[in-house]
Amino acid sequence: MIDRRLIQNFDWILFLVTCILAFIGVFTIYSAAKTLTFKDGTLSTLPYYIKQIIWVGIGIVSLFVILFIDYRKLGKYSYVVYGFSLILLILVLFIGKSGMGAQRWFSFGPISFQPSELSKLFLIISLAWFLSEERSTPMRLRDLFQPVFFFLFLPLLLVLKQPDLGTAMMIFFIFTSMVLMAGVRWKSLLIIILPAVLTSPFWVKLFWNSLKGYQKARVLVFLKPDVDPLGVGYHIAQSKIAIGSGKIIGKGYLSGTQGQLRFLPERHTDFIFSIFAEEWGFLGSLVLIALYFFLIFWGIGIAKKAKDRLGALIAIGVVSMIATYLIVNVGMTLGLMPVVGLPLPFLSYGGTSVITAFMAIGILMNVKMRRFMLFY
Amino acid sequence: MLENLQENKNSDIQKRLPYLGYAILILIALIVLRIWYFQVLKGNYYRELSENNRLRIIKILPPRGIIYDREGIPLVENIPSFDISLILEDIYKEGDTISRLAKLIGIPEEEIKKKIEVAKRKEPFQPVKIKEKTSWEEVAVIEARKVDMPGVFVEVEVTRNYLYGDLGAHLIGHLGRITPEQAELEEYFNFPRDSLIGQWGIEKSFDSALRGIPGERIIEVDALGREVKVLAEKESIPGDDIYLTLDLNTQKTAENALGKEAGAIVAIDPNNGGILAFSSRPSLDPNMFSKGTQKQYWTEMMNNPLHPLMNRVTQSQVPPGSTFKIVMAAAGLETGKITPSTEVNCQGSIHFGNRDFRCWKAGGHGRVSLHRAIVESCDVYFYELGKKLGIDVISKYAEAFGLGKITGVPLPSEKTGLVPSTEWKNRALGKPWFPGETLSVSIGQGYLLVTPLQMAQVSASIANDGIIYKPQVVKRINGKNGYIDLLPEGTKIQINNGTMKFLRDAMAGVVEEPGGTGHRARSTIAKIGGKTGTSQIIGMKERVKSENIPKRFRDHAWFVAFAPAENARIAVASFVEHGGHGGAASAPLAKRVIEEYIKTINKSQVASNK
Numbered sequence: 001m002i003d004r005r006l007i008q009n010f011d012w013i014l015f016l017v018t019c020i021l022a023f024i025g026v027f028t029i030y031s032a033a034k035t036l037t038f039k040d041g042t043l044s045t046l047p048y049y050i051k052q053i054i055w056v057g058i059g060i061v062s063l064f065v066i067l068f069i070d071y072r073k074l075g076k077y078s079y080v081v082y083g084f085s086l087i088l089l090i091l092v093l094f095i096g097k098s099g100m101g102a103q104r105w106f107s108f109g110p111i112s113f114q115p116s117e118l119s120k121l122f123l124i125i126s127l128a129w130f131l132s133e134e135r136s137t138p139m140r141l142r143d144l145f146q147p148v149f150f151f152l153f154l155p156l157l158l159v160l161k162q163p164d165l166g167t168a169m170m171i172f173f174i175f176t177s178m179v180l181m182a183g184v185r186w187k188s189l190l191i192i193i194l195p196a197v198l199t200s201p202f203w204v205k206l207f208w209n210s211l212k213g214y215q216k217a218r219v220l221v222f223l224k225p226d227v228d229p230l231g232v233g234y235h236i237a238q239s240k241i242a243i244g245s246g247k248i249i250g251k252g253y254l255s256g257t258q259g260q261l262r263f264l265p266e267r268h269t270d271f272i273f274s275i276f277a278e279e280w281g282f283l284g285s286l287v288l289i290a291l292y293f294f295l296i297f298w299g300i301g302i303a304k305k306a307k308d309r310l311g312a313l314i315a316i317g318v319v320s321m322i323a324t325y326l327i328v329n330v331g332m333t334l335g336l337m338p339v340v341g342l343p344l345p346f347l348s349y350g351g352t353s354v355i356t357a358f359m360a361i362g363i364l365m366n367v368k369m370r371r372f373m374l375f376y
Numbered sequence: 377m378l379e380n381l382q383e384n385k386n387s388d389i390q391k392r393l394p395y396l397g398y399a400i401l402i403l404i405a406l407i408v409l410r411i412w413y414f415q416v417l418k419g420n421y422y423r424e425l426s427e428n429n430r431l432r433i434i435k436i437l438p439p440r441g442i443i444y445d446r447e448g449i450p451l452v453e454n455i456p457s458f459d460i461s462l463i464l465e466d467i468y469k470e471g472d473t474i475s476r477l478a479k480l481i482g483i484p485e486e487e488i489k490k491k492i493e494v495a496k497r498k499e500p501f502q503p504v505k506i507k508e509k510t511s512w513e514e515v516a517v518i519e520a521r522k523v524d525m526p527g528v529f530v531e532v533e534v535t536r537n538y539l540y541g542d543l544g545a546h547l548i549g550h551l552g553r554i555t556p557e558q559a560e561l562e563e564y565f566n567f568p569r570d571s572l573i574g575q576w577g578i579e580k581s582f583d584s585a586l587r588g589i590p591g592e593r594i595i596e597v598d599a600l601g602r603e604v605k606v607l608a609e610k611e612s613i614p615g616d617d618i619y620l621t622l623d624l625n626t627q628k629t630a631e632n633a634l635g636k637e638a639g640a641i642v643a644i645d646p647n648n649g650g651i652l653a654f655s656s657r658p659s660l661d662p663n664m665f666s667k668g669t670q671k672q673y674w675t676e677m678m679n680n681p682l683h684p685l686m687n688r689v690t691q692s693q694v695p696p697g698s699t700f701k702i703v704m705a706a707a708g709l710e711t712g713k714i715t716p717s718t719e720v721n722c723q724g725s726i727h728f729g730n731r732d733f734r735c736w737k738a739g740g741h742g743r744v745s746l747h748r749a750i751v752e753s754c755d756v757y758f759y760e761l762g763k764k765l766g767i768d769v770i771s772k773y774a775e776a777f778g779l780g781k782i783t784g785v786p787l788p789s790e791k792t793g794l795v796p797s798t799e800w801k802n803r804a805l806g807k808p809w810f811p812g813e814t815l816s817v818s819i820g821q822g823y824l825l826v827t828p829l830q831m832a833q834v835s836a837s838i839a840n841d842g843i844i845y846k847p848q849v850v851k852r853i854n855g856k857n858g859y860i861d862l863l864p865e866g867t868k869i870q871i872n873n874g875t876m877k878f879l880r881d882a883m884a885g886v887v888e889e890p891g892g893t894g895h896r897a898r899s900t901i902a903k904i905g906g907k908t909g910t911s912q913i914i915g916m917k918e919r920v921k922s923e924n925i926p927k928r929f930r931d932h933a934w935f936v937a938f939a940p941a942e943n944a945r946i947a948v949a950s951f952v953e954h955g956g957h958g959g960a961a962s963a964p965l966a967k968r969v970i971e972e973y974i975k976t977i978n979k980s981q982v983a984s985n986k
Contacts (some may be wrong), residue, residue, distance in 0.1 A: 137388060181392050181926025216562060244414035278426075284417040289408055296404075300397050304390050312389045317394065323400045327407060334410045 006067075009369045014298055015063075015153045018361050021291055021346035022056045022354070025272070029349045031254050031276040032268040047270055059358030066362035070370060071125075076312050076365075078126035085119040089158040096305050116350040117156065121359055124317030127151045127175065131182040132309035138183035141191055149261040151175055160210050164306060166342035170324050175290040177320040178313055219338045235271075239333045243285075250281030270341055272334045292326045295361075302368045311367040318360045434595055438588030439534060441615035443548060443578065446650075446851065452538050452547060453751040455528065455938070458515045459531045461503035464495060464732050467527035467915040476525055480517055481507050503531055505570065506957030527748070534571060536579075544627050544657035544954035546652070546687040547620075547787070550575020566590045576665075581786040585853050588615035621650030626946075629972040630655040634966040638920055639933075639952040640688035640828040643969055646836035646938060646947045648864035649845025653948075656688040668799035681721075690783075690790040692951065693825040697909030698753045698893075698956060699934045702775075702838060704761055704877055705746060706775035711877045713764040716878055719743050722756035729812040733759050735911075738953070753893045753908060755819050762818025767809055770817060771797040776869045777834045778844045785847040793830055796823035803811045821912060830951035835936040839944035840907070842869040851878055880905055884941040887963075894935065897963040902939040902974045904967065908958035909934030923984055930954040933961035939970045946973045 026049050046054075066074075130147055130376035152175045159167045196203075208216065210349035242256065256278035267275055277285045296319055303315035322345055329344040331337035343350055443451045460481055462766050467473050474492075478485040485588040488506055495504040498708040522528060536551050552567030552575030558564055562781035564573065564897065573582035595603050601650055612707065630641040643653040658680070664673040677685050686692065735755040741748070749757035762770065763772035774780060794800075796817060798809040816822030829847060837844050845866040853860045862895045883905035884895040893908040911932045916971075933955030938944040948966045955961030 007895050009809075021647060136482055163476075181396060184394065223942055240414060241422050241425050241603075243411065243424035244418050246415055247419035247423055248416060275414065278409065282412060282419075285411050285415065286408070289404065293404055296400055297397065300393055304393055306386065309386055309389065312386050316389075319400075320396070327403045327806070330411075334407065334414065336407070336410060 004279035005372065006010060009372065010067075011365045011368050014361065014365060014368075015297070017291055017294055017298075018346065019060075020356070021295075022059070022358075024276070024288065024291075025347035025349075025354075026052050027253070028272055028276045028279075028347060029268050031256065031279060032272060032376075033349070038052040051351075052349050052354070055354040057357075058351070059355045062355055063358045063362035063365070066359055067289045067369065069366070071311060071314060071363065071366045072308075072370075074125050074366075075132070075314075078122060078129050082119075082122040085122045086154065086158065088156070089119060106366065114125070117167070118359075120174065120321060121356060121363070122169070123151060123155060123171065124178070125314060125322065127178055127278070128310050128313035128317055131178065136146060138185045139179075139188065141183055143190040144179070144184065144188065144192070147175075147179065151201055157254065160207075163213070164341075165215050165338075166232045166328065166340035169328060169340060170342065173324045174317055174320050178317050181316045182309075182313060212230050215340075235337045236339070239271055239274040240335055243277040244335065246278040246281040246284075250277075250279050250284055254277050269343055270329065270339070270348065271333055272347050272349070273330050273344055277333075289326075289330075292322070296323050296326075299364055302364055305371055306367050307371045311371070315364055315367050318364050321360060322357075324371050398689065402546070410424075412921070421558075434593045435566075436532065436591040436593055436609075436612045437567075437571065438590055438612035439614045440536070441586040441617045441854075443586075444617065445622050446620060446652075448619065448622065449624050451540060451620070451622075451624070451635045452536050453545070454534045454863070455531050456536045456707055457508070457535045458510045458512075459505050459519055459533055460507045460510055460531060461505050461531040462492070463503055463527050463529070463976065464492060464494075465527075468525075471659040472706075473525050473527060477506065479516055480521065481510070487973075503529075505531070536662070538662045540624075540628075541632055541663065541964075542661050544622065544654055544790060545577075545659045545662045546656040546689065547577055547622065547654040548738055549574060550581035550665040551575060551579055552665060558981040563954055577787060578618070582615040582850060585618060585855075587740040589613040595687060596629065599626035599823030601739075611956055614856065616853050616855040618850050619854065619855070621645065621848055621851045621972060622653065622654065623647075623652045623976060625976050626653040626902070626969060627655065627972040629653070630965075630969045631657070631659070631948075633968045634952070637952050637955060637961075638682045638688070639950070639955065639962075640692060641834045641948065641950045641965060642689045642828050643948045643967055643973065644832050644836050644847055646839040646845075646944045648818060648834075648848065649836070649866065650848045650864070650944060651937050652691055652973060653781070654849075656692075658682050658684040660684045662788055687787070687789070688951070689813050689829050690785060690827055692827055693791050693793050694932050694951070695822070695824050695911040696820040696826045696831055697832075697911035697932070697934050698755075698820055699831055699907045699936045699958070700817075700824065701750060701753065701758050701827075702776050702883065702907050703774055703779070703834065703937075704758050704765075704770065704818055704872055705750060705769055705879060705882070706777075707765055707770055707876055708761045709744070709869055709878065710773070711769060713974060714746060714761060716746050719745050720749065720754075720757045722754050722758045724756075725738040726756055726759050728763070731812065733812075733815050745884060747878075747882050750879075750893075750907070751885040751889050751892045758818045759815045762814045763811075765814075765815045765818075767817060768797050768799075770814070773797045774824070776871070777837060779824075779834070783827075783829055785829060786849060790829075791827055793827050794823060794825040820909060822897050824973075827949045828949045829944075831936045831951075832947055835907075835949060836944075837937050838876055839938035839947050841869070841873050842871050844869060853856050853867075880938075880941055883907055883938075887937075894937075894963045896959055896971075897937060899937065899939070899967055899971055901971045902968055904937055904939040906935055906937030906963065906966065908963060910935070910956070910958045913954070926963075927954050930956050933958040935959070935962035935966045936972060936979065937963075937966045938972060946970055 029052050030049040080352070127147065128150070152171065155171050156168055159171065233293070246256075256275055276288060280288075299315055299322070300320035302313045303319065306312040306315055325342055325345045328337050328340065328342045329348070332339050332342070344354040345353065345360075387787055396884050439454055442453070445451055456533070460477075469644070470492075474485050477483075478488055483506065483792045491504055491506060518528065518530055538545070538548065538550070551572040553570050554564055554573055558573070559569055564571070565582065567573070574580040574586060579586065583720075589612060591610045593606055593609045593830040595606050626643060631645065634641055634655055638658060641653060641655045642651065644651050660677055661673075688802050700832060709716070721743050722735055722737075722741040725740050726735040727733075733755070736753065739970075740756070741754040744752065744754050744757055746757070748754070760981055771780075774795045779793055781792050782790045796813075801807055801809050813822050817824050833844060833847065841867040848862060848864060850862055852862070884903060886892045886908065887897045887906050889906045894906045897904050897906050911934060913931060915931055931954070933952040935950045935958050937947065937950075950959045950962040950966040950969070
């Protein structure tokens with residue numbers, strides 16, 4: 001039932017770049033996790049890099065599965081799936097397994113699964129569906145109430161309750177960029193921003209109080225690096241040393257001393273960039289950033305050429321998601337951002353994050369493949 | 377045609393897209409700039425740091441605040457203790473080092489390996505304690521062989537020495553290692569994972585003042601983990617000292633008075649609620665706990681049939697016996713059900729419902745007024761009074777005197793006791809209240825439960841015309857930048873001063889008048905007012921002398937008192953578990969404590985007059 005034109009339009013370049021990134025990820029994890037001695041409880045007998053290969057495999061399969069479903073069909077059913085993912089988020093509050101002081105994991109037997117990761121994709125599609133419906137463009141203030149409540153306020157409330165600072169940031173950025181791209185009147189924008197700025201002390205306080213102790217510590221360290229609760233500042237200092245010591249050409253693969261010496265915590269997940277930059281130096285870092293840069297701007301190109309508003313907005317959502325991941329995660333290892341626990345897509349170890357990233361690319365390709373198709 | 381139509385629909389988005397591109401471009405450019413700064417501009421600096429290895433942050437623990445008695449006599453001191461620790465990353469050959477170390481300090485290799493395995497999951501470069509509280513000999517041996525075993529070192533930790541051993545141990549408390557749950561709390565963030573913090577008593581409830589704020593030192597170390605250079609240092613802020621309301625001499629007397637008996641003596645200042653003495657026996661030695669939990673001692677204490685871990689002053693919940701008659705008398709006078717001149721003819725027992733309620737005096741007291749009924753502790757008088765009041769009025773007055781709820785003393789895990797009422801029985805037991813039960817409560821038996829601290833508070837409130845002060849243990853917190861005096865917090869009971877004066881006279885009569893049950897507390901130093909109490913453990917069919925039954929079935933002996941009878945300076949509750957009769961077993965102990973304290977304040981008055 002698949003149109004031959006679909007296969008002709010398969011985006012080989014995007015697929016290739018994605019695979020190169022995943023490939024770099026497996027190699028870096030091999031290097032980073034060599035000296036890891038603790039077990040994370042899931043499939044614990046396999047080394048991390050093997051598990052990552054399995055995740056990448058599952059990711060590629062999910063990418064293709066998504067290709068076969070027309071994104072307009074995805075959009076049509078997105079509210080249901082989005083509602084379901086919100087319910088999952090509520091469930092995780094009650095029956096989730098607590099990892100690192102926060103409840104954001106589900107476990108089904110040996111597989112642990114983080115629903116807030118996947119919920120970002122559903123958020124993107126259903127928000128795009130919502131914004132693409134006939135309505136006055138650019139949006140007036142009263143057009144904004146509904147999306148703000150359903151696509152910003154509600155998910156934020158749920159993930160902050162868990163609490164997952166990184167996802168909350170992510171949701172905020174995805175929402176903001178999609179709504180702004182869909183168009184908001186200047187006047188309405190001012191009406192929102194001015195009071196928000198004026199009442200910001202109150203919101204900041206509310207937000208601060210909703211954080212858990214370790215998160216407060218991380219934000220504190222980011223704002224004032226000289227206070228050092230929990231040694232978080234110490235980890236950032238170590239991360240900076242790792243990156244900086246790579247110099248221009250790096251120490252060579254498997255020769256990074258900082259990472260190998262257990263200076264860095266979470267070095268196979270959140271701090272994977274530090275390991276990479278230490279071993280491959282500034283040149284390597286440039287190549288890596290360039291690959292992401294390509295991914296992002298290729299995505300913007302897809303948005304531009306998309307057939308309809310739905311496709312364009314979906315592509316914008318995926319692009320802003322990948323950009324936020326990249327900027328927050330790498331910014332974190334460089335001390336530019338607080339340590340919020342967002343992975344680097346394709347590189348960081350972790351099933352949910354890898355699969356979500358591949359699915360996101362799948363959605364992007366989906367939009368591109370169908371740009372010449374007529375509506376049936 | 378159609379395609380054009382579709383594209384037109386997107387044209388506004390297409391126009392806005394470049395702005396998204398610019399925003400992302402700028403942010404990525406910033407990231408690249410930052411990477412360039414670290415790797416190219418400062419690359420040499422960081423390479424050097426990473427090669428010489430190693431930057432480490434060493435926490436500097438602040439000295440813990442000292443606890444003093446009211447006169448400024450220190451009760452605790454900080455002493456160094458030596459632990460043998462490892463830094464895993466500095467070990468040269470793990471197996472080799474472990475076997476050498478095992479031989480030197482006499483700990484099986486397996487045990488060391490287990491500790492290392494646990495530590496590997498934690499943060500890097502944190503010392504792993506292998507043996508705590510090591511002797512000087514072992515410290516010397518390790519120091520001498522250190523060169524052969526990189527990674528092994530002697531860690532100095534400051535710990536507590538409780539100068540008076542088990543004296544006031546339940547009040548002062550002890551330290552313990554931070555638990556994993558506590559480590560998650562914001563207040564302990566600055567502390568290393570296995571720090572010693574207050575885990576019991578005042579050490580716990582005033583931990584935030586006592587513990588101070590740790591500092592840190594960023595150091596550079598060489599390949600053997602030896603300190604090469606201090607890069608930065610932030611000093612620690614010492615903990616605040618605290619001054620207790622406790623009087624050391626009075627405390628010693630209380631501890632000695634109880635001696636080997638199980639029980640509690642608590643003395644408070646009726647004028648502000650300050651705790652003057654706080655003894656729960658059998659006690660325990662906080663020095664055994666001060667350095668982590670010493671397992672063997674802990675199990676010993678857990679299995680001791682006399683429960684030394686229990687803080688009897690705040691956690692013992694027993695019937696108050698006849699000491700409750702003062703609350704009854706207050707209720708009777710306030711409600712107007714009786715006047716001081718109301719008389720009852722005591723025949724040794726009364727019949728009520730379908731059973732006999734006995735007076736402790738088999739022959740009866742004859743015609744007694746309220747004053748004599750308190751002095752001689754006539755049970756029949758209070759049975760009659762109880763009938764007139766009913767349980768709910770009794771419970772209302774008992775609660776007014778602070779029974780049935782925590783006093784709010786700043787110590788962990790205080791118990792509430794129990795003041796029964798019809799509503800309570802319905803709720804808790806699902807049964808209606810029987811009038812006969814009111815009679816039991818009237819002489820301080822039945823469901824009624826109190827703690828010694830609550831009874832001391834009752835006594836103090838009578839001495840001070842009806843003010844219930846929240847018991848205070850700390851009077852001053854002395855920090856680097858000055859001190860804070862903690863002020864008394866009191867609430868007034870709505871009871872006439874006349875009633876209070878009557879009760880004081882009656883309680884003075886208990887001690888001073890002929891036939892008074894508390895005559896053993898009679899003192900030449902101060903006029904003492906008191907009330908005896910004997911709380912039954914088991915019901916006896918016949919009247920039996922308590923000396924003739926096994927100790928564990930004997931009654932608890934109570935005595936509550938204050939002195940001097942007018943303008944009291946001290947109020948005491950003395951409680952001896954299975955001590956027998958209150959007048960015999962408990963009154964002399966309270967007297968000793970009162971005399972010691974009155975002597976102490978007289979002396980200091982003479983001294984200040986000179």
